[in-house]
Amino acid sequence: MSLSKLNSLYREVILDHADHPHHKHALTNATTTMTVKNPTCGDVINLDIDLNEDDVITNIGFTGEGCTISQSSASMMSDAVLGKTKDEALKMAKTFSDMVMGKQHDQADLDELDDAAILSSIVSFPARIKCATLSWWALQRALLSNQQEESDGEA
């Protein structure tokens, strides 16, 4: 029966992350906090990040509501970037974004993404791409927010 095709999107690992999301909690006194919403479906991600003086992500946590894809993606994203530097994390966000848009990407870069790479299957579900990218977008905006404010200040 055709629901078996759902397995190509909702792989075991994705369902596991959705069932038991990692890092799903708020951080107290996080160095950076970012909330993003997907207006189409109402999904919300609040992302908390601790960056140390070397720009390494030393702690990460998220809260919010959303579909299986957005929740598991947030969980996998958190796993993947924890312990990475800001620049490494931003590069991973770019890789993830290229991957789900079906753009060319380096296999080595992809390996960096860990579990999150499994969401490459989302390419065949264009309406769900935003679900997968929501938490990565929150990450990007969180990491760039200081810079952003600076450049806003310059303008």
Next chain:
Amino acid sequence: MSLSKLNSLYREVILDHADHPHHKHALTNATTTMTVKNPTCGDVINLDIDLNEDDVITNIGFTGEGCTISQSSASMMSDAVLGKTKDEALKMAKTFSDMVMGKQHDQADLDELDDAAILSSIVSFPARIKCATLSWWALQRALLSNQQEESDGEA
């Protein structure tokens, strides 16, 4: 050749009226004057009418510019209503309007129209109906204008 079909619209009598329009002159001290325009083609009819105390049209004249149809229609209309009472003229305007819209009309009423009845052929040229009705519309508005002003005053 197909221009011969034009004869069904541009009958000899119509072309004659257009070439030598009757009553094409302004009246001095007309009892009623009305100017109407067709915005689509820019045609203009200024109609001057003398009504005596018995509401009989004792004199009529028009000036203005327009196509063969509107000019000859104005000429034929002037011929037809001269000497008629206001009510008779209004009835003729109604008959003319029904005729060119292809509505049912009484043969006796039609005969009243004189030459003007020949414009029944305009039914097959819907884009030109307004050309034919312009002068009759001017007549109606001229004859009703006093009444109109009264009822406007009441409102």
Next chain:
Amino acid sequence: MKTDISDLRGDFPILDQLVNDEPLTYLDNAATAQKPNQVVAALTHFYQTDNANVHRGVHTLAERATAAYEDARHKVTHFINAAEPAEVIFTKGATDSLNLIASTYGEANIEAGDEIVISIMEHHSNLIPWQQLALRKHATLKYIELTPTGELDMADAETKITDKTKIVAVAHASNVMGTVNPIAALTKMAHQHGAIMVCDGAQAVPHMPVDVQALDVDFYAFSGHKMMAPTGIGVLYGKRDLLAAMPPYQFGGEMINFVHRYESTWNELPWKFEAGTQNIAGAVGLGAAIDYLENLGMSNVQAHEQQLVNSLLPQLTADRQIEVYGPHDPARHTGVIAFNIKGLHPHDVATALDMEGVAVRAGHHCAQPLMETLGLVATARASLYIYNTQDDVDRLIHALNETKEFFSHELIKAE
């Protein structure tokens, strides 16, 4: 003689396709309806025999195109029982129609302190134009709330509509909860307080007989694409006196009488509100869609959908894992049904149903304030039309059961 409504599928080749290897079950009709061959044929015929610009032309094609366009207006006039064609304005769609009213009548008549009353179940297209008008004019926007069963609270309407009210704007039928609102009663209320009544008929005209004179509404808006007409065509009905007093909406070709360098005068109704080249073929297609619906008979259309609702709705409300929003009484329900599988996000549900060939919508359905009021972020929504069958209902139920099974792990967690 009416056509048999139980056998229309042959007119809709789009329905005869596999989606994800399953027969397509199209249940997203509240978003847009499919087009019968007759409508597509009308478009093709127009483009391949009569196509020309209207009104301004003397030549034969222009005359034929003008006749076809104005003939479509006559069909609309008859279909909604407007008093005359001058009261029927072609627009791009319901959204365009509603913005037209807010920008012309609203802009000219609303002042600081005035009140505009809408309902909390409005589609964004009948909500934001009024919200923004109120903000621009420092007027007050008020919402009529819902009863516990998801119907319009008429007692609340009584308190919200006052002598300060200038405009009441309410949907004829909800695009989320499947409720039909008592428009005639609201119109009476509005008129008693000297307000005008605007009705958003986007979800009504395709599905039930509508008589604008019987409703006595001042304005009525709807879209062609939801009633099997092409995209990009809609209607604004308005009472002549109101339309005549309103300033134009857009400026350009065809809506004018005389244009001088520094001033202009406007054409008569309805053309005053139709600036520039309109969607001529779209209007012709709308005429064909009306022919199609009238051939079926609108009461038959309504009865057919009711029959399917009578089967579908009780199955959904009886399911303990499913939550249905809006009335649970099938007799008080159109073919639009919003629901969720408890514990599952509607986007996951819609994706799963799509795997079974079943097309439903998931999201806020352009009714975020309603969602907020219901305490929801999103729902799934199945919506029916004349070409749907008992088979489609069965397939939806089956696919929902499969979906629950697939995601059973998460569902168990949620219980």
Next chain:
Amino acid sequence: MKTDISDLRGDFPILDQLVNDEPLTYLDNAATAQKPNQVVAALTHFYQTDNANVHRGVHTLAERATAAYEDARHKVTHFINAAEPAEVIFTKGATDSLNLIASTYGEANIEAGDEIVISIMEHHSNLIPWQQLALRKHATLKYIELTPTGELDMADAETKITDKTKIVAVAHASNVMGTVNPIAALTKMAHQHGAIMVCDGAQAVPHMPVDVQALDVDFYAFSGHKMMAPTGIGVLYGKRDLLAAMPPYQFGGEMINFVHRYESTWNELPWKFEAGTQNIAGAVGLGAAIDYLENLGMSNVQAHEQQLVNSLLPQLTADRQIEVYGPHDPARHTGVIAFNIKGLHPHDVATALDMEGVAVRAGHHCAQPLMETLGLVATARASLYIYNTQDDVDRLIHALNETKEFFSHELIKAE
């Protein structure tokens, strides 16, 4: 490999008909263009395979419809060389596009005492929106006049465009006189004075290569139906920074991010300006029309029309009984030619030509101030497109001669 432009008639079955027992000679292309089979097929295909509402849907049909709609936007982006698809907004047509600019950018930026500069050859759609904006805002409307040969007087433009000018709005090509205006030069002038440049490209985009970035215009408007696309679809191009700073035009579904009871936030570009269900199939049809034109090559399109103008225009200007308005030099002329038979009203001429199967327009061509300036009430107008042939030119000339003969009595009188 480009298709041979000399043999396209097979793609246009509408042209293969008798009008008043004569083969149709369609020379009313400035009013609207005919649609090739490829465009009608794209519509039919969309309605019979992919039809659904866009963006908001998770199911397969909605995804396909969304892809088709956004693909059309990419085609437009490439066709006019916009910097990005976010700068391409779908509208109902050029009139809608121009009203959008006047009502959003204009409303927000024009103040009392500001100046708006347009040309005296503008179509009503690029005239009345500015005239009425100026009236609303107590701003000054100024007209750039014509040279004796019917071209834009650039010396006059230099004096009219000043530091007080906030908006310059001029047609890329005239819909009456067949002139092409030096938009890049005007844009430079406008920008030097801090004004924005709006270009009405309704008569240009269908007929010549257009590069909005090379022109450096701030806004550019055109209609689909004049370039063989369906009716009811058009485009507004705008520079991102300007569009981003502008308030929305219409309010409703799809143009929002978040809607609360008393306030809302807007979607990103281009959707901020696309409220409600758009003419989805119309956009798909526009994409197909662009494919068709690109397959021919826009320079070939232009060259083909030029060749016909080179034959037609000298025959008209050489005729002592005919008066041609606009430039007499074929090299400075598009395929739009306005003329009169001296002493004959153009409506009589158009009716006579129609009897010969020749479709031309007669009237003021939605350019009353231009007519007034030229001292005319109306003209006949023949306008060419890619499917016209030397045969069509010959038929027009023949029919004009027949017409002169039929009305010779009146003509003699006029001399």
